[in-house]
Amino acid sequence: MARALRLARRGLCTTDPNPRVGCVLVRDGEIVGEGWHERAGGPHAEVHALVQAGERARGATAYVTLEPCCHHGRTPPCADALVAAGVARVVAAMVDPNPKVGGEGLARLVAAGIAVESGVMQAEAEALNPGFIMRMRHGRPFVRCKLAMSLDGRTAMANGESKWITSEAARHDVHHLRARSSAIMTGVGTVLADDPALTVRLDDERIRQPLRVVLDTHLRTPPQARLLDAPGRTLIVTASRNQVLHDALARDNVTVVTLSEYDDSIDLPAVMRYLAAQQINEVLLEAGATLNGAILRAGLIDELIIYMAPHLMGDAARGLFHLPELVSMDQRIELEILDIRAVGKDWRITAKVAGSS
Numbered sequence: 600m601a602r603a604l605r606l607a608r609r610g611l612c613t614t615d616p617n618p619r620v621g622c623v624l625v626r627d628g629e630i631v632g633e634g635w636h637e638r639a640g641g642p643h644a645e646v647h648a649l650v651q652a653g654e655r656a657r658g659a660t661a662y663v664t665l666e667p668c669c670h671h672g673r674t675p676p677c678a679d680a681l682v683a684a685g686v687a688r689v690v691a692a693m694v695d696p697n698p699k700v701g702g703e704g705l706a707r708l709v710a711a712g713i714a715v716e717s718g719v720m721q722a723e724a725e726a727l728n729p730g731f732i733m734r735m736r737h738g739r740p741f742v743r744c745k746l747a748m749s750l751d752g753r754t755a756m757a758n759g760e761s762k763w764i765t766s767e768a769a770r771h772d773v774h775h776l777r778a779r780s781s782a783i784m785t786g787v788g789t790v791l792a793d794d795p796a797l798t799v800r801l802d803d804e805r806i807r808q809p810l811r812v813v814l815d816t817h818l819r820t821p822p823q824a825r826l827l828d829a830p831g832r833t834l835i836v837t838a839s840r841n842q843v844l845h846d847a848l849a850r851d852n853v854t855v856v857t858l859s860e861y862d863d864s865i866d867l868p869a870v871m872r873y874l875a876a877q878q879i880n881e882v883l884l885e886a887g888a889t890l891n892g893a894i895l896r897a898g899l900i901d902e903l904i905i906y907m908a909p910h911l912m913g914d915a916a917r918g919l920f921h922l923p924e925l926v927s928m929d930q931r932i933e934l935e936i937l938d939i940r941a942v943g944k945d946w947r948i949t950a951k952v953a954g955s956s
Contacts, residue, residue, distance in 0.1 A: 602630075607636070617731075619727050620664050624662075631656065632655065662719075689705070689714070705717060730880025740871060743776070784884050790821075810877075818841060836865055837865070903952065934951065934952060
């Protein structure tokens with residue numbers, strides 16, 4: 600199963616909106632076939648492994664990181680393929696959270712006389728697909744907030760200057776975060792201040808550009824903004840119904856969607872529900888303190904990726920989140936540190952927001 604999980608990671612940036620899945624076929628103590636889901640619309644991991652194994656799949660054990668599917672999508676059901684190949688046993692890391700499957704794939708295998716086991720290395724399998732699981736179980740994407748700060752917790756000077764807080768190595772690492780994401784989200788304030796492209800700049804032709812999402816309550820995005828003409832697609836979410844402003848942003852690769860307004864801002868849970876309906880699994884939030892604080896207060900940030908640079912920027916510099924004053928210690932927002940490691944001369948801290956789904 601550990602081998603199957605390593606194989607699944609090879610699809611980290613290419614399977615969206617499908618989950619990352621790996622499969623290993625073992626017969627008489629020998630690996631006879633293996634594969635992973637390489638891209639959406641292509642063969643699933645089990646099919647790749649079965650093709651590699653050929654006749655040696657008969658009587659083998661299949662180790663797969665996610666329950667084999669039992670429904671027709673863009674490809675036939677993997678459960679049927681395993682039955683047809685004569686596999687004797689299937690070990691799944693986890694049951695598929697997709698309600699179209701949800702145990703039915705394993706049940707189909709049992710009905711065909713195949714021995715079934717599940718729950719092997721389940722935690723590791725779930726960690727591989729946090730967005731797919733979040734979307735299936737909770738109807739919203741997994742939100743990962745990327746932040747760059749000085750040692751004293753500052754993200755920009757008082758005048759807004761922020762290039763560059765972190766090293767080139769850390770900035771390169773961010774492109775890997777972008778590449779695995781379904782969407783990169785920012786606010787119109789960041790668009791106006793920095794005019795970012797929000798693209799993946801890695802030398803890998805397999806990687807597609809994530810959807811760029813701009814939250815823009817009053818539709819202030821300039822028609823000449825770089826992200827509107829960058830490779831890939833851009834979604835602007837607004838509460839404005841001003842058709843003139845909508846028309847000014849019209850592009851073949853740009854969609855403007857009007858959602859409900861809440862407290863003079865866009866309804867953030869509605870944004871997440873809309874993104875889930877568009878099959879967005881993982882959102883990388885790259886925004887300023889105002890939007891970061893609003894999404895954190897809404898309970899919609901699941902993970903923080905903080906790049907901490909070894910320098911000090913002083914009291915007047917800007918902070919990570921704009922939050923209401925916390926007047927007592929019991930109002931603190933608790934974090935669980937999952938990982939700390941060096942990236943170039945900086946440190947990358949991965950933290951879970953306590954109480955998140």
